[in-house]
Amino acid sequence: MKFTSNVKSFFLYLVFFVLILILFELFTRTFIFYYSKDINIYKIGIDKKYVLDIEDLTEKKFNVINLSKNDTEIQDNKKKTLSKEYSNVFYVFGGSSTYGNNCGPVGSWVDELQLKMPNSLFLNFGVNGGDSDYSVHKLLKEINSNKNKPDYIIWANKFNERNVIFKGSSYRNFNKLDYNFLDEKVNFFISFSHSLSISLRNYLVSYNLLENTSKKVRKKFNNIGIIDIEKNEMASKKDFEMASKNYEINTIDAIKFSKEYAKKFIILHLNDSYNKNTIEKINLKYSFSQTFKYDDLLIKLIANKAQDIENKNKDFVKFIDLDKESIGLYEDDMFCEDGSYAHKTKKGNVFTSNLILNNFKDMKINY
Numbered sequence: 248m249k250f251t252s253n254v255k256s257f258f259l260y261l262v263f264f265v266l267i268l269i270l271f272e273l274f275t276r277t278f279i280f281y282y283s284k285d286i287n288i289y290k291i292g293i294d295k296k297y298v299l300d301i302e303d304l305t306e307k308k309f310n311v312i313n314l315s316k317n318d319t320e321i322q323d324n325k326k327k328t329l330s331k332e333y334s335n336v337f338y339v340f341g342g343s344s345t346y347g348n349n350c351g352p353v354g355s356w357v358d359e360l361q362l363k364m365p366n367s368l369f370l371n372f373g374v375n376g377g378d379s380d381y382s383v384h385k386l387l388k389e390i391n392s393n394k395n396k397p398d399y400i401i402w403a404n405k406f407n408e409r410n411v412i413f414k415g416s417s418y419r420n421f422n423k424l425d426y427n428f429l430d431e432k433v434n435f436f437i438s439f440s441h442s443l444s445i446s447l448r449n450y451l452v453s454y455n456l457l458e459n460t461s462k463k464v465r466k467k468f469n470n471i472g473i474i475d476i477e478k479n480e481m482a483s484k485k486d487f488e489m490a491s492k493n494y495e496i497n498t499i500d501a502i503k504f505s506k507e508y509a510k511k512f513i514i515l516h517l518n519d520s521y522n523k524n525t526i527e528k529i530n531l532k533y534s535f536s537q538t539f540k541y542d543d544l545l546i547k548l549i550a551n552k553a554q555d556i557e558n559k560n561k562d563f564v565k566f567i568d569l570d571k572e573s574i575g576l577y578e579d580d581m582f583c584e585d586g587s588y589a590h591k592t593k594k595g596n597v598f599t600s601n602l603i604l605n606n607f608k609d610m611k612i613n614y
Contacts, residue, residue, distance in 0.1 A: 275453040283309040285576075292450035299452055300388050301459045312391045316511055319442060334613055335367040336395045338509075340382035340501075341403030342515055342589075345373030349590035350583040356591065359600035363587045364607075364614035368395060378407040379497035380419045386501050396508040398613070403515040405549055406589045408494045409542065412486045420496045428482070489542040491548035502564060506558050511565055511610070514553040518569035518599060519546075521587050567606050569599065 257436040280288045292298045300310040325571070339357050370393070372385050376565060382404055390396070406441020411418045416427045447454040502512050530557050550568060555564035579596035591599060607614065 263354075272451055272453045274457055279452060280455075281310045281599075282307045283311060285309075285311040288452065293450055299455050301455060303582050304456075304459050307364050310388055310392060312387050323425060333366065333368040333395070335364075335398040337367060337369045337401055338386065339369060339371045339373060339401040339403065340386060340396040341373040341401075341515075341517070342376070342377040342407040343373070343375040343501070344406060344519075344589040344591065345371065345403045346375055346377070347371075347373070347591075349375075350592045350595075353591075353593040353594060356596045356599040356603065359596050360603060363600060363604055365395065367614055370395065370397075373403070376407055376410065377404070378410045379404040379487070379494050379501075383419065383497045383501050385422070385506075387504055390504060397505065398508070398510050400501070400505045400509050400512045401515050402498060402513065403481060403517055404494065404498075405510065405517055405546065406519070408490050409482075409487065409492050409545060409547060411576045412482045412610060418493065420493050423496055424489060424492060425505055428486050428489065432466070445573050484541055484544065488548065490545055491552055494549055495552040495556070498551045502556070502560060506563065509563075514556065514566045515603070516553060516566070516568040516570055517589070518573040518577075518602070520577060531611045565606075565610060567603065572602050573598075 276288050276291075282287065287294075287297050288299070288309075291299055291311070298312050300312050301308075325392055337360075343349050345355060345357060347353065347358065355371065357369050357373070357375070361367070362370045370389070372382070374381065374390065380400075382402070386400070412428045414428060418428070421427075459554075498514065505512050550570070552569075553566045557564045578594070581592055583590040583592060
């Protein structure tokens, strides 16, 4: 009798919990709908092509992204793209070397291309510290929301691909790579908990909101020194090899998402002044040599991945390797004097833009 009563109580509490969860989920979606004005917020979890992008929780900026559109929508959008005022629109993605202004107010190579191609529009989505995880996310958002659709995508991710190594299991492709960085043995609990987190994120908008809030709180506490979420363990050679695979997956996904509008997807391997003396300067300045230990390997692996991707998608993908094109052409004043092997001066930006422009001419890109 007591057992039966306990079972009834359990199911009663379970039903009550599920009801509260449904009401909270409905409230969360309605809250986001109020600010986003996108009715598709109610389709997330039911229709897998819709996902939530929390651009800025503090400012209540939410976007519902459509990951795949039907053929009719694709053709209609391409027709709209043809009527825009620019001869070409370029979406540019990358890190600080793409963002620019790291040697003072000198702009970037993207700015130099804009000056040389005034009839085209270059939208620079590069950010300091940006990597391919970030770039895929940003690409999806801009393709779905920006009125200027891209004719060309420039994918200049390279130097910051090591970032993923210090994310542990919290990176975009964990469920595909099943690899926990800084620990080659992925234990069952970490794998299971991450898989559960992915499932909840795909189906519950409220979970996305709570997860985003949690990250902001942790970051705030970390900034004022209450908790430390940074990893200090020594990164292994395999960590860097897996980082290149993460880059490969992100790049292939970006290509897939770009085909709706773009004529060409350009993988740009930016030129650098990488050498052992430069790395020694950086290590002395920042004292984290483990971060740079296998950078030369990672850069080579990324170039190889990019070449393989081009070979398999020659009709849509173009790989431009500026490292190879600029051998023997460097001058000391093309890069910052802070020990950086990637950040460019005004002269370096002009030099890089000229190399890219020569490739555009070979590709017969009108400007």
